[in-house]
Amino acid sequence: MYAGVSLDQAPPEDIPVRFFLSAPAYGIIAGLLIAIRGEDLFLSIWGSETIALTHLFTLGWLAMIMMGAFYQMVPVLVGGTVPFIRASRVVHSLFSLGVVLIVSGMYLAKEPFIIAGAAALAPSLLFFIVQISIALLKVKADRPTVVAMRISVTSFLITILLGIYFAGTHAFLWEMSDNRMGLTGTHMVTGLFGWVGGLIMGVGFHVIPMFYMTPEFPKKKASLILRLYGTSLLLLPLALLTNLGSLFYLGAAIPGLAALTLFGVETFALMGKRRRKIKDTTLKAWQRGLIILPPALIALIVTLFVDTEIPRFLFGHLFIVGFGLTVTTGMLYKILPFLVWFHRFSFLIGKVKVPLMKDICSDKKADRQLLLFLTSVVILFFGIASNFDIIIRAGGLVFFLSSAMLLLILVKMIRMKAPEVPQEKAQGMSL
Numbered sequence: 001m002y003a004g005v006s007l008d009q010a011p012p013e014d015i016p017v018r019f020f021l022s023a024p025a026y027g028i029i030a031g032l033l034i035a036i037r038g039e040d041l042f043l044s045i046w047g048s049e050t051i052a053l054t055h056l057f058t059l060g061w062l063a064m065i066m067m068g069a070f071y072q073m074v075p076v077l078v079g080g081t082v083p084f085i086r087a088s089r090v091v092h093s094l095f096s097l098g099v100v101l102i103v104s105g106m107y108l109a110k111e112p113f114i115i116a117g118a119a120a121l122a123p124s125l126l127f128f129i130v131q132i133s134i135a136l137l138k139v140k141a142d143r144p145t146v147v148a149m150r151i152s153v154t155s156f157l158i159t160i161l162l163g164i165y166f167a168g169t170h171a172f173l174w175e176m177s178d179n180r181m182g183l184t185g186t187h188m189v190t191g192l193f194g195w196v197g198g199l200i201m202g203v204g205f206h207v208i209p210m211f212y213m214t215p216e217f218p219k220k221k222a223s224l225i226l227r228l229y230g231t232s233l234l235l236l237p238l239a240l241l242t243n244l245g246s247l248f249y250l251g252a253a254i255p256g257l258a259a260l261t262l263f264g265v266e267t268f269a270l271m272g273k274r275r276r277k278i279k280d281t282t283l284k285a286w287q288r289g290l291i292i293l294p295p296a297l298i299a300l301i302v303t304l305f306v307d308t309e310i311p312r313f314l315f316g317h318l319f320i321v322g323f324g325l326t327v328t329t330g331m332l333y334k335i336l337p338f339l340v341w342f343h344r345f346s347f348l349i350g351k352v353k354v355p356l357m358k359d360i361c362s363d364k365k366a367d368r369q370l371l372l373f374l375t376s377v378v379i380l381f382f383g384i385a386s387n388f389d390i391i392i393r394a395g396g397l398v399f400f401l402s403s404a405m406l407l408l409i410l411v412k413m414i415r416m417k418a419p420e421v422p423q424e425k426a427q428g429m430s431l
Contacts (some may be wrong), residue, residue, distance in 0.1 A: 004330040009075035013343040015088045019032030019068025020332055021410055022096060026060025027325075027403030032394025033107075034380070039389040042313050052107035057320050059099045059121075065328045066199050067095070070132050070149070070334065076099060077206055078146050087114060087127070094124035102167075111170045118167030125160045126224060138360075144222035148202025155194020162187040185240035193256060194233050201225065201263050203331070204286070205387035208267060211334060212283060213275040221266055225259045232256025239312060246304040257297055264290045281366035285330020288374055313384045321399075322377045327363050329406065336413050337361045353417050361413055369409060373402035 034041060035055055041050050071088055074080045082088075102117025104110070132153050141147050162183060169176045177183055206218045235252035237246030267290060271283065296318035302311040337360040345354040376399035 001352040004197055005039045008332065009079065009081060010342065011071050011075060011082065011085050011088070013339055015085065016068040016072040017336070017339060018089070018092050018416060019064050019071070020336055021414065023061045023064040023328075023332075023409065024091070026056050026064065026099065026404045028400055028407065030056040030060070030374075031396050031400025031403055032396075035393050035400060036396075037418075038393040038396070039383075039387055042309070042384055042387065042392065044309060045312050045316075047240075048106055048109045054316065054320070055099070055106060055244070056101050056352050057325065058196075060103065062196055062320070062324050062328060064095075064099075065332065066152075066196070067091075067128060069199070069203070069328075069331070069335070070128075070153075072339070073203065074132060074135045074149065077203075078136070078139050078143065078149065080139045082131050082135045084127075084131060087269035088131070091131075091296070093126045094120045095128075098122075098124060100243070114167055115171045118164060118171075119427075122160070122164050124165075125156075129157050129160070142322065143205075144217065144219060144226060145202045145206045147226050148198050148205065151226065151233065152195050152198030152202060155190040155198055159187055159191040159195055162190070168322050179241065179243065182241040182243055186237040189236045189240070190232070192324075193229075193320060196320075197260065198229070200324070200327055201229070204263065204267055207334070208270055208286070212271065214270040214273050217266065217270065221262065225263050225266075227416075228255040228262075232259070253300075257301075260293060260297065262295055280333070280363055281370055282330040282334040284367070285326050288370075289323045289330070290327035292318055296323055302418065305390065310385060310387070315383065317377075317380055317384055321380070326370075326377070332406075332410065333361055333366045336410060340413050340416055344416065348418060354419070355416075360416060361409065365409055367401055368373070369405045372398060372405060376402055 030053060033049075033056070037049060041047070041053055044050065071082060071085070074082055098117045098119075098121030100117070101113050101120060105113025105115075105117055132149075136146065136150050136153065139146055139149065165174075165183070166176075166187070168174055205222050208214060209216050232253055232255045238257070239248045239252045245305065267286070271287065296315055299311050299315035299318055303315055338359045340360050341355070341357050348354050376395050379398055380395030381392060382388075383393075383395050
């Protein structure tokens, strides 16, 4: 099941875990914010409260999980040694502080908070980029997963630099460019499509065959997907920064849209060929996330030609929450049980009775949480589409409950302790 992984290079257990545990906490805050503020959050994409909510999802949830995933997967999946790994604990602390400060500053429209948040986020994120880049550059780019990870990290760097630029305008270090729309669009493209989409594809290339015993993802198709995706990641920012117009934006986006579509179709096909016919929560999350992806891309295309806010909000909701959060939630149900089992129980095999991975996290509880989460996605979709305040608030409340449930499930996994080894067996182990 775990062929092609380097378990001896795994980082200390607590490093990825602290990132994974933080994400649903920000989901709880986001759900409460939607339940309290309702339709006010979906009036304008430029509203300070709306921008704060967006960054709760993108920084607080997606970036938090994906950073933890990089720390775990770069050594284990691609064999890259992450330098200064113990400093990653400081990265998490600074990053967490930065997210709280910058989101608070955005929500309250308080520039000192935004500046302080950026001062914490910038060094933590740039240090993370240096760590992962060093590890990835030492690995041959002969596998699609490595190439996708490099695309993801490069895109994240651009996203961070643009974020620092925006924060600098709040600190009056420089003036905002006249081309704010182009810069913001580039920030979105590199953040959502480059950073998030790139990593999800890179992980999918490797873990779907590994976890579900499917045929390998065809290398030629994976290479084509990455070439198409990379083309759009180059062309779209250029089109946005030069303000070429909707038709040019669409033309620049077509290769990337084709890449995402091909990735989804091929991944679904592989899932149908799996030798392990068990349908666990992670598989369901991947399937649901990939089903939500096409409507998200359709909403994106509509935004190019319709000057109204609702399609923009629907795209953000479907891509960030419906696709990104769904897939990352599903991966938590595979990665975290493995971490707990590997670090606490694997060395006890043959000495005492140890739990199976499926015993660490109940599929029934995970399925209920995923169902609750997807229910919130559907409710919020209809609330945003109809601009109906009560529906939006209800969706926020359900999202809050699903995030709280996820946090409780994760904490329960982490609190599992290894059984004590009988004294005679412990002596045998020491010998």
